[in-house]
Amino acid sequence: MPVIAVIGAQWGDEGKGKIVDMLAEKVQMVVRFSGGDNAGHTVVNQYGEFGLHLVPSGIFSTQATCVIANGAIIKPDVLLKEIDLIRSRGVDTSRLFISNRTHVIMPYHILFDGLEEEVRGGKAIGTTRKGIGPAYADKIARMGIRVGDLLDKDGLLERLRPVLEYKNNILTKIFNVKPLALDEVYNEYIKYGERLAPYVRDTVTMLEAALDRKEWVLMEGAQGTMLDPDFGTYPYTTSSSPMAGGACTGAGLGPSRITHVLGIFKAYCTRVGGGPMTTELKDEMGNALRERGHEYGTTTGRARRCGWFDAVAARYSTIINGFTTAAITRLDVLDGLPSLKICTAYRLNGKTIHEFPASIAELEKCQPIYEEVPGWQTSTNDARHFEDLPENARRYVKRLEEVIGCPASIISVGMRREQTIHKINILPQ
Ligand code: IMP
Numbered sequence: 001m002p003v004i005a006v007i008g009a010q011w012g013d014e015g016k017g018k019i020v021d022m023l024a025e026k027v028q029m030v031v032r033f034s035g036g037d038n039a040g041h042t043v044v045n046q047y048g049e050f051g052l053h054l055v056p057s058g059i060f061s062t063q064a065t066c067v068i069a070n071g072a073i074i075k076p077d078v079l080l081k082e083i084d085l086i087r088s089r090g091v092d093t094s095r096l097f098i099s100n101r102t103h104v105i106m107p108y109h110i111l112f113d114g115l116e117e118e119v120r121g122g123k124a125i126g127t128t129r130k131g132i133g134p135a136y137a138d139k140i141a142r143m144g145i146r147v148g149d150l151l152d153k154d155g156l157l158e159r160l161r162p163v164l165e166y167k168n169n170i171l172t173k174i175f176n177v178k179p180l181a182l183d184e185v186y187n188e189y190i191k192y193g194e195r196l197a198p199y200v201r202d203t204v205t206m207l208e209a210a211l212d213r214k215e216w217v218l219m220e221g222a223q224g225t226m227l228d229p230d231f232g233t234y235p236y237t238t239s240s241s242p243m244a245g246g247a248c249t250g251a252g253l254g255p256s257r258i259t260h261v262l263g264i265f266k267a268y269c270t271r272v273g274g275g276p277m278t279t280e281l282k283d284e285m286g287n288a289l290r291e292r293g294h295e296y297g298t299t300t301g302r303a304r305r306c307g308w309f310d311a312v313a314a315r316y317s318t319i320i321n322g323f324t325t326a327a328i329t330r331l332d333v334l335d336g337l338p339s340l341k342i343c344t345a346y347r348l349n350g351k352t353i354h355e356f357p358a359s360i361a362e363l364e365k366c367q368p369i370y371e372e373v374p375g376w377q378t379s380t381n382d383a384r385h386f387e388d389l390p391e392n393a394r395r396y397v398k399r400l401e402e403v404i405g406c407p408a409s410i411i412s413v414g415m416r417r418e419q420t421i422h423k424i425n426i427l428p429q
Helices: 016-024 076-088 107-123 132-140 153-173 182-199 203-212 244-249 284-292 311-321 360-365 391-404
Strands: 003-008 029-032 041-045 048-052 065-068 096-099 217-220 260-266 269-271 305-307 325-329 339-348 351-353 367-374 408-412 420-422
Touching: 003 016, 003 244, 016 041, 016 217, 016 260, 016 325, 016 408, 029 203, 065 203, 076 182, 096 182, 096 203, 107 132, 107 153, 153 182, 203 217, 260 311, 260 391, 284 305, 311 339, 311 391, 325 391, 339 391, 367 391, 391 408
Parallel strands: 003 217, 003 260, 029 065, 029 217, 065 096, 260 325, 325 408
Antiparallel strands: 041 048, 269 305, 339 351, 339 367, 408 420
16 A cells, blocks of 8 residues: 655745656555645646646556545645636546545635735744645634535535624624625525536545555645745744644644655745745845746746755654655756755854754745765757756765765656656656
C-alpha cells in the first residue's frame, strides 16, 4: 500500500503541481488534503497550461481517482468554475470526488479576510483574501458549514441561520458594514450543493478501499511547511497544515500508512505576502531571480519575494516532515549565474545558530551566513540524467542534499514533464 506524500518544503510555490501531475500518471489515487483556492498549481501538459486552485493536479492522469479531502477547504463557485474549465478543454472529471466533511468558504469569510487584514495595517499577513483564515477559524470554532450540509436543504437553513446572525452582528457592529441576507446566501449555497452532489462521497472509505486494493496513492499538499500554523513563521502563516502530518488528519489516513514523504524544494527561495524571510534579496539579484523564474503568484499575480536557498529552514522542514527524499525544482532558473549562495546558518544577537527560531521577533533579527559556490554557464533544460548536468550543477545538488538532510529523487529542469531527472525512482515501473 504505497502512499507518497508530496509536501511543499518551503513557503509554497515550490513547483508541486508539475511533480504531482507527473507522478499522478503512475498512481491510482491523488488526494488533496489541505488549503483552498489560496493555492495555485501550474501544470503544463498535453491539454495545455492550467493554473489549478482546488482540483488535484492528478486530474489529468488517465486513471487516477482524485479526491478533495476533509482537510482542504472549498469555495464552491471557484471549484465548479474550475471543473467546467477543465471539462471544456477535454479533461475527464468523472473521477473527481469531494469529501462530505470538507469545509466550505462562505461569503462572510471573504469579507472578514479583507476586513481583518485592514485592521492589521502595517502588520498585515498579506493573505490571498480568499477567506481561508476565517473559514478554518470557523471550523475550529465549530461554526463551519461542510460540503455535506449543502446537500441537506432543511439542515443547512437550521445551521446557517444562527451562524449568519452572529456574523452579521460582527459585520454591522464591529466593522460597520452591511449585513448579508440569509435567503440570498442560503439559496446560493443550496444551488452549489445541487451541482456538487454527484461528486460528494465519504472519501475516507474510498481511500481505505484503495489501500486495501494495494493501489498507489499520492497525497497532494498545498502551500509549504514554513506556512504551517504550528511550525511556520507564525502568525505569518496560512491556516491549515501543509505538512506530512496534515496529510493524515486532512484525509483520514493513519500515519503508518505513509511510505514515502517527498519534500519539494525550489533550488532557491521565494515567499509571497508578509513575514520574515532571512535570505530575501532586495537587490538586482532578487529581481533577476524573479524575472528568470517568472516568480509571480498563480493565484494573486503578486510578485514573489526571492532569495538564496535557506538551508536552516530546509533542514528544519526535513526534520518536522520526515522527508525520505527531496525533489529539487527550478534548477534551470539558476543557469548562467556566476556564483550561488546557500545560507547554512543564521547570525542572531552575535551568535551563530543552526536552529530555526520560533519567535518572529528573533527571526526578523536573523542575518544569513552564506556559503558561496560556483555556478554553471550552460543550460540544464535538456538534462535527463544526473550525469547530463554540468559539474557545478551536480555539485550544487549534492550540497543541497547534504544541507537538506535527505537524498534528491527528482530534479526538475523546466516546466514540461519531460524536463525532469529521476535520480532515485520512487514509483512503480
Ligand atoms: P492565506 O492562506 O490566504 O490566509 O494567506 C496566508 C499567507 O500564506 C500569505 O502570506 C499568503 O501569501 C501565503 N500563501 C497562501 N497560499 C499560498 C500559496 O499557495 N503559495 C504561496 N504562499 C501562499
